[in-house]
Amino acid sequence: MTVGGEELAALSAQLEKKSPRDRLAWAVERWGRDLLFTSSFGAGSGVLLHLWSEVARELPIVFLDTGFLFPETLAYRDQLQERLGLTVEVVRPAAAREAFLKEYGSNVYDTDPDFCCQHNKVDPLLPYFARMRGWVSGLRRDQSSARKDTPILLPTEEGPVKIHPLATMTAAEAKAHLAEHRIPEHPLVARRFLSIGCAPCTQAVAEGEDERAGRWAGKGKTECGLHTVLKPAGRTS
Numbered sequence: 001m002t003v004g005g006e007e008l009a010a011l012s013a014q015l016e017k018k019s020p021r022d023r024l025a026w027a028v029e030r031w032g033r034d035l036l037f038t039s040s041f042g043a044g045s046g047v048l049l050h051l052w053s054e055v056a057r058e059l060p061i062v063f064l065d066t067g068f069l070f071p072e073t074l075a076y077r078d079q080l081q082e083r084l085g086l087t088v089e090v091v092r093p094a095a096a097r098e099a100f101l102k103e104y105g106s107n108v109y110d111t112d113p114d115f116c117c118q119h120n121k122v123d124p125l126l127p128y129f130a131r132m133r134g135w136v137s138g139l140r141r142d143q144s145s146a147r148k149d150t151p152i153l154l155p156t157e158e159g160p161v162k163i164h165p166l167a168t169m170t171a172a173e174a175k176a177h178l179a180e181h182r183i184p185e186h187p188l189v190a191r192r193f194l195s196i197g198c199a200p201c202t203q204a205v206a207e208g209e210d211e212r213a214g215r216w217a218g219k220g221k222t223e224c225g226l227h228t229v230l231k232p233a234g235r236t237s
């Protein structure tokens with residue numbers, strides 16, 4: 001079904017009043033196998049993974065293994081996959097870590113993190129963006145100032161409509177959800193890694209800092225590009 005930007009805005013407003021679970025169920029109902037769910041299996045990922053296991057367990061979760069992840073993240077993925085009965089589809093960059101570093105420099109993630117993210121994080125997912133109609137991810141408004149205006153639904157120019165079921169959820173609510181459903185947290189959260197991506201670009205945050213302050217710290221970069229590569233638009237499908 002094709003709807004215009006105005007209808008999408010109305011739907012987004014309606015979904016604003018729904019629970020995260022109901023928003024996700026709405027997206028699954030609407031897009032089915034054309035709904036892309038990417039998870040980093042990082043800090044806080046457990047909430048959306050748990051909801052997914054309740055409303056869409058038969059659908060795959062795309063996990064991007066950049067080759068630079070913490071071993072704890074891979075172990076956490078395996079743990080949640082088994083605990084929640086998830087189907088995980090692993091996607092990797094065209095050039096694996098060693099070949100990539102040999103070609104572009106052993107510290108390219110420091111010298112040119114935008115290029116590194118483009119190759120290792122954005123490019124592998126472009127085929128999914130081209131063919132999927134909805135894309136669910138776990139962005140929350142309270143994660144950082146850059147995410148404070150995250151809408152529930154966001155159409156993109158040529159890619160899928162983005163849906164953010166957890167947009168209104170706070171960090172405290174996410175923590176309570178994990179406790180209530182006995183979902184383990186990423187093991188590095190206990191060491192104050194509150195947003196977890198690739199190891200070379202992730203560090204612990206101090207009390208009072210934004211959750212994402214430990215990502216690309218000191219590099220003038222706040223997003224890998226996955227959530228900015230698709231330009232917002234007035235269309236949806």
Ligand code: SF4
Binds near residue numbers: 066114117199200
């Ligand atoms: S987060 Fe760092 S290591 Fe990972 S792709 Fe981006 S720049 Fe490279």
